[in-house]
Amino acid sequence: MHDHAHDNEMSSQEARVRALETILVEKGLVEPAAIDAIIETYAEKVGPQNGARVVARAWLDESFAQALREDATEAIASLGFHGRQAEHMVALWNGAGTHNLVVCTLCSCYPWAVLGLPPVWYKSPPYRARAVSEPRAVLRDFGVALPEDTRIRVWDSTAEIRYLVIPERPAGTDGLDEDALAALVTRESMIGTGLALPPGESP
Amino acid sequence: MIGPQDLGGRSGFGPVRAEPDEPIFHSDWEARVLGLTLCAGALGHWSLDESRHARECLDPGFYLRANYYDIWLTALEGLLERHGEVSARERALGQALQAGKAQAQRLQAEAVAGVLARGGPVDRPPPAPPRFDIGTRVVMARFHGSGHTRLPSYAMGREGIIEAVRGCHVLPDKNAHGEGEGPAWLYSVVFTGEALWGARAETGTEVSLDAFEPYLTRA
Numbered sequence: 001m002h003d004h005a006h007d008n009e010m011s012s013q014e015a016r017v018r019a020l021e022t023i024l025v026e027k028g029l030v031e032p033a034a035i036d037a038i039i040e041t042y043a044e045k046v047g048p049q050n051g052a053r054v055v056a057r058a059w060l061d062e063s064f065a066q067a068l069r070e071d072a073t074e075a076i077a078s079l080g081f082h083g084r085q086a087e088h089m090v091a092l093w094n095g096a097g098t099h100n101l102v103v104c105t106l107c108s109c110y111p112w113a114v115l116g117l118p119p120v121w122y123k124s125p126p127y128r129a130r131a132v133s134e135p136r137a138v139l140r141d142f143g144v145a146l147p148e149d150t151r152i153r154v155w156d157s158t159a160e161i162r163y164l165v166i167p168e169r170p171a172g173t174d175g176l177d178e179d180a181l182a183a184l185v186t187r188e189s190m191i192g193t194g195l196a197l198p199p200g201e202s203p
Numbered sequence: 204m205i206g207p208q209d210l211g212g213r214s215g216f217g218p219v220r221a222e223p224d225e226p227i228f229h230s231d232w233e234a235r236v237l238g239l240t241l242c243a244g245a246l247g248h249w250s251l252d253e254s255r256h257a258r259e260c261l262d263p264g265f266y267l268r269a270n271y272y273d274i275w276l277t278a279l280e281g282l283l284e285r286h287g288e289v290s291a292r293e294r295a296l297g298q299a300l301q302a303g304k305a306q307a308q309r310l311q312a313e314a315v316a317g318v319l320a321r322g323g324p325v326d327r328p329p330p331a332p333p334r335f336d337i338g339t340r341v342v343m344a345r346f347h348g349s350g351h352t353r354l355p356s357y358a359m360g361r362e363g364i365i366e367a368v369r370g371c372h373v374l375p376d377k378n379a380h381g382e383g384e385g386p387a388w389l390y391s392v393v394f395t396g397e398a399l400w401g402a403r404a405e406t407g408t409e410v411s412l413d414a415f416e417p418y419l420t421r422a
Contacts (some may be wrong), residue, residue, distance in 0.1 A: 011230075011232070013232050013236075013270070013273055013276060014230070014231070014232040016276060016280070016294070017235045017236055017239065017276060018232075018235075018297075019294055019297040020239060020276070020279070020280065020283075020289065020294065021235060021239055022298070023289050023293050023294070023297065023298060023299045024239065024242075024243065024283075024288075024289065024303070026298065026299035027288070027299045027301075027302055027303030027306070028302065028303045028306040028309060029242075029243070029246060029288060029303035029305060029306060029309055030239065030242045030243065030309065030310070031242070031309060031310065031312055034242050034310045034311060034312045034314075034315050035235060035238030035239060035242055036238070036312070037315035037316070038237060038238040038241050038242070038315055038319070039228075039234045039235075039237065039238050041315065041316070041319055042227065042237065043227050043228070043234070046319075082320060082322070083319050083321055084318075084319045084320075084321075084322040084323070085322065086322065087322040087323060087324040087325065088324065088325070088326065088369070088370070088372075090369075103211075105209070105210050105211030105212075105355050105357075106208050106209060106210075106211075106255075106259075106353060106355055107208055107255055107258065107259075108271060113322075116227070117227060117237070119221065119225050120222060120225060120229075120271065121219050121220060121221045121222070123271040124216075124219075124271070125213070125216040125267055126216040126218060126219045126220070127219045128210040128211065129212065129213040129214070129216050130216070130219070131211075132211045132212055132357060132399070132410050133211070133212040133357070133399070133400050133404075134405055135405065135408055136405045136408065138219055141218045141219040141221075142219070142221065148406070148407070149407065150407070151408070151409065152405070152407060152408045152409070153393075153408075153409050153410075153411060154408065154409070154410045154411070155410075155411050155412075156211065156355065156410060156411065156412040156413075158353045158354070158355060158412045158413045158414070159353055159369070159372060159389050159413035159414075159415070160325045160372060161369055161389070161391075188221075193219075193221075
């Protein structure tokens with residue numbers, strides 16, 4: 001984050017946000033400490049480490065994987081991850097010749113409780129425009145080359161269902177525990193623009 | 204509405220450029236916008252659907268170029284003005300000229316964790332059984348005009364197959380305009396690449412989207 005020492009260095013957005021917050025606080029409509037608490041939640045507590053935990057558990061525990069198939073919202077909540085922008089979850093399983101890719105072409109819908117806030121590229125026109133019409137080309141932008149006979153299934157989050165991709169478990173990970181497996185699960189692998197890392201690499 | 208938000212399938216935006224080691228916020232003001240947007244939403248003047256509509260009604264040239272948090276900020280300024288909480292004059296002066304209306308709804312810092320953990324589920328008791336079964340071939344409606352919808356234009360008039368029934372959810376097309384929640388069945392509908400993009404579709408690709416029952420007719 002940038003800290004500007006002088007007001008005349010403020011961007012117009014900084015000035016507008018500062019004015020709006022000042023007014024809302026004066027009006028008794030907003031508590032600055034509540035803003036701080038929201039920021040702290042998404043800066044420090046809620047992020048892709050939550051989703052990585054879900055994926056690692058699903059790889060290790062077949063009964064959890066089954067629960068995730070039947071009611072992903074419940075299963076994910078059982079690990080302590082629930083709430084805003086994850087009220088109605090569906091898990092998408094890569095494998096058996098199918099690769100899943102998640103987008104929100106109409107805005108920025110994203111499963112906050114398991115992945116945190118979306119990255120800029122996810123909210124930007126190139127991804128939102130092209131993920132549905134040329135997903136293989138988009139995957140190449142991310143350096144992901146899938147076999148031609150792998151089917152690509154794109155999921156456009158047009159309502160309040162939020163999707164979490166369960167990437168394929170990498171080869172050579174037998175015997176790894178949940179923490180070690182979770183470290184291989186990148187944010188991109190849970191959106192579908194990446195794959196889980198091979199053992200020995202960390203995100 | 205087929206506004207600037209309706210991006211699926213458009214050309215000309217270039218490659219996706221992911222920033223390595225992207226920070227969660229690129230500046231403090233982005234973080235404040237996130238917090239302000241959630242705090243202001245908690246006042247109860249508008250629904251999530253109305254806030255999405257406020258964003259898609261922004262100037263298209265601005266929308267397509269803006270930092271996404273500036274889209275949120277600009278829409279928030281408009282929502283607060285529309286609902287009589289912060290006038291353009293107050294924004295220009297940078298000070299309040301009258302007291303807030305929804306003070307009683309102010310989100311307290313101690314309540315934040317609970318509010319975020321609860322979220323806002325949108326499933327509702329169904330007014331009728333679902334009209335479509337899994338496997339049914341359906342055609343998507345064509346909606347033009349200025350109203351809010353979650354039917355992307357790339358799928359309008361296209362034929363797909365119901366692959367899942369997701370429950371009965373608040374209908375954004377009504378709720379965004381203060382016309383009640385109008386709960387409707389929500390389905391996942393799958394389309395072949397060819398159905399959406401024609402002969403130049405990438406091979407072996409399909410697109411699923413979530414469509415409310417009023418968007419669909421039997422093929």
